[in-house]
Amino acid sequence: MKALVLNGGFGLDHLALEERPEPVPGAGEVLVRVRAASLNFRDLMLVKGQYNPKLAMPRVMGSDAAGEVVAAGAGVTRFKPGDRVANTFMPLWEEGAITGAAAGATYGSERDGVFAELVAVHERALVAVPPHLSYEEAATLPCAAVTAWNALTAAGTGPGTTVLLQGTGGVSIFALQLATALGARALITSSSDDKLARAARLGAAAGVNYRTDPDWDKWARQQTGGAGADVVIEVGGAGTLDRSIRAVKTGGHVAVIGVLTGGGTVNPVPVLMKAVRLQGVFVGSRAMFEEMNRVITERQIRPVVDRTFPFADAVAALRHMEGGSHFGKVVLSMTAPGHG
Ligand SMILES: NC(=O)c1ccc[n+]([C@@H]2O[C@H](COP(=O)([O-])OP(=O)(O)OC[C@H]3O[C@@H](n4cnc5c(N)ncnc54)[C@H](OP(=O)(O)O)[C@@H]3O)[C@@H](O)[C@H]2O)c1
Structure with a gap:
């Protein structure tokens, strides 16, 4: 073999x-x-x-x-x-x-x-x-979907929450589908307008091109009446984390998942001044996978x-x-x- x-x-x-x-x-x-x-x-x-x-x-x-x-x-x-x-x-x-x-x-x-x-x-x-x-x-499913599911559920995602997603790779597109299934409103960034249009067809409420509009943190606050997103699914790493902390609401939750732009340092000041919860996520357990599969089956998510x-x-x-x-x-x- x-x-x-x-x-x-x-x-x-x-x-x-x-x-x-x-x-x-x-x-x-x-x-x-x-x-x-x-x-x-x-x-x-x-x-x-x-x-x-x-x-x-x-x-x-x-x-x-x-x-x-x-x-x-x-x-x-x-x-x-x-x-x-x-x-x-x-x-x-x-x-x-x-x-x-x-x-x-x-x-x-x-x-x-x-x-x-x-x-x-x-x-x-x-x-x-x-x-x-x-x-x-x-x-x-095993890595990207379970990671998205773990991150969203640990953050308490549900009806009334706004989730900010970065890019349109594996984790973020699963997070879009699963956040929508959980009843949340999803905002998404991408380097491509075509991909933003596809994300809208999958249920994203709004999108922004982070190449042409690098101030996507400001955009996210505008989309949430100035407050910031309840949850950020952070896949960018050092190049995006500071903006993610600016994009999340006071008392909000940043699921620290990815390093697409590499590792680095984080400024603790806005984390404490906004009382942000930074939660590292490492995929998830079999029980989480099984729970997610029940939702995928019920909602016929593909x-x-x-x-x-x-x-x-x-x-x-x-x-x-x-x-x-x-x-x-x-x-x-x-x-x-x-x-x-
Ligand atoms: N902690 C964990 O358990 C866990 C689990 C899975 C993945 N990860 C990590 O999460 C990250 C994403 O993984 P993946 O498998 O989903 O990757 P992927 O499918 O390769 O995602 C790539 C996409 O991310 C977007 N992207 C790249 N740079 C970006 C930036 N600076 N800002 C916003 N979006 C950016 C781009 O989307 P557009 O083309 O739309 O711009 C790109 O197409 C990786 O760092 C991976 O190692 C961690």
């Missing part, structure tokens, strides 16, 4: 499909035939050595996959062959609060990832896939797939993501013609 492996150094040139032995499910594990996988910004960071500079190689990449259970190891009770499943981002985080052990055991970083035709996964690290979703759609690449073209898919022209999620198909 084939797997996407980083070997011999950092960089996209060191990434290739390799033939690997088929995994054998141990006690409590199931064997999953992966049908589709999805890319996250993290995958690019991992490949470039920006996420885990101590990454052990060779390392199978990838955190998000969906597929079909084809065999069950001893003692498995949660799933059976034929079930449609997706993996959780942190196999050791089932419910409750995150632990250091769970945060330190993630796919494609501290352990081999799921960009492979077959993976053996503990049954407790899998969820059932919403029945209305294709494998390509289901594969988009993830936005920007483009699907055959597995054999995984490097081209990563370059596509790096280019930033995507809207929503970039997917790999293990069953598309020419997948290798």
Whole structure:
């Protein structure tokens, strides 16, 4: 079976499909035939050595996959062959609060990832896939969607709240769909007017182009009667955090999620003067994933797939993501013609 492996150094040139032995499910594990996988910004960071500079190689990449259970190891009770499943981002985080052990055991970083035709996964690290979703759609959920769900629910998003979203990548488009489903009003920024128009069709109440109107914090305050947004889904990092703190209301909530513009420092003064809650978010637990799937199923929400690449073209898919022209999620198909 084939797997996407980083070997011999950092960089996209060191990434290739390799033939690997088929995994054998141990006690409590199931064997999953992966049908589709999805890319996250993290995958690019991992490949470039920006996420885990101590990454052990060779390392199978990838955190998000969906597929079909084809065999069950001893003692498995949660799933059976034929079930449609997706993996959780942190196999050791089932419910409750995150632990250091769970945060330190993630796919494609501290352990081999799921960009492979077959993976053996503990049954407790899998969820059932919403029945209305294709494998390509289901594969988009483990990281970006669960992160958006965790951030929004931890912030108390619901009817009457205004949520400010940054850009139109995987996390932000899920946050748009889920915030709307929770009854909130969504404001969104983008570098592209076309993408803003697409976001409006998905339910965004208003949008602003952060290239042509860099004062999007002021714009967000104008959109909220001068008060500021109740919640900011902060994916930009050092380049946006100060403005996010200016865009949020006094006593508001900033979900600190991303580093699209890199890491850096934060000025504590406006944080305390506005009594802002800065909440770091690291994906979410299996329980959060299952709760989100119930809402996705009830509301028949369909993830936005920007483009699907055959597995054999995984490097081209990563370059596509790096280019930033995507809207929503970039997917790999293990069953598309020419997948290798
Ligand atoms: N903490 C966690 O658990 C967690 C989980 C998932 C992701 N993340 C992080 O969250 C970030 C987003 O991840 P993703 O997978 O959604 O990435 P992505 O799909 O690659 O998102 C890229 C998009 O973000 C927008 N963007 C880029 N720079 C921006 C800026 N300065 N201001 C506003 N928007 C900007 C652009 O949208 P437009 O083209 O519309 O401008 C771009 O297309 C990454 O830093 C990732 O590492 C963290």
